[in-house]
Amino acid sequence: MASLNELTYIYNTLMSHMHAERLDDIIIDLADGIFQRETRMLLDYGLFRSQIDHLVFAASDSLSADCGVRRLSMAGYPLRAVSGQVAQSPALLREVEEVTGYPCLNWDQVITRISEFLPKPLYSKAVGTSVGLLR
Numbered sequence: 001m002a003s004l005n006e007l008t009y010i011y012n013t014l015m016s017h018m019h020a021e022r023l024d025d026i027i028i029d030l031a032d033g034i035f036q037r038e039t040r041m042l043l044d045y046g047l048f049r050s051q052i053d054h055l056v057f058a059a060s061d062s063l064s065a066d067c068g069v070r071r072l073s074m075a076g077y078p079l080r081a082v083s084g085q086v087a088q089s090p091a092l093l094r095e096v097e098e099v100t101g102y103p104c105l106n107w108d109q110v111i112t113r114i115s116e117f118l119p120k121p122l123y124s125k126a127v128g129t130s131v132g133l134l135r
Contacts, residue, residue: 002038002041004041007042008045008047011045011047011048012047015051027114030043034068034072043072043075044075049076049077052077052078054078054080054114055072055078055080056079056082056083056105056110057069057072057079057082058082058084058085059084059085059086060084060086061085061086061092062086062092062095062096062099065082065084065086065096065100066099066100068082069100069102079102081103081105081110081113082097082100082102082103082104083104083105083110087104087105087109092104
């Protein structure tokens, strides 16, 4: 398990390398659930939070979508949509949109909609399900 100091060092080092490349936009994937220890520490890290311009939350079902949306919204994250396994079922998709008030998008729709958030077309290929966009 990483300590907070180790985690923030890793994050800051990665961000320094990415900024040195003069990237316009950075897409990151937090693969573990928001309650997993290191993910939770990163989400609570003020610098990380301040650098997120857009967030798409991946959920497996409507209950986790509702809980995740509430937690991330209360923490001040700029949530834009819900995605993940929950978007594979039309019935669950509608339920999530109704419960959370956010669009529920499959992965192809997430990639398409990212261009709405960014100032120019996105050329890099994104992999994963939980996406935070940094600028």
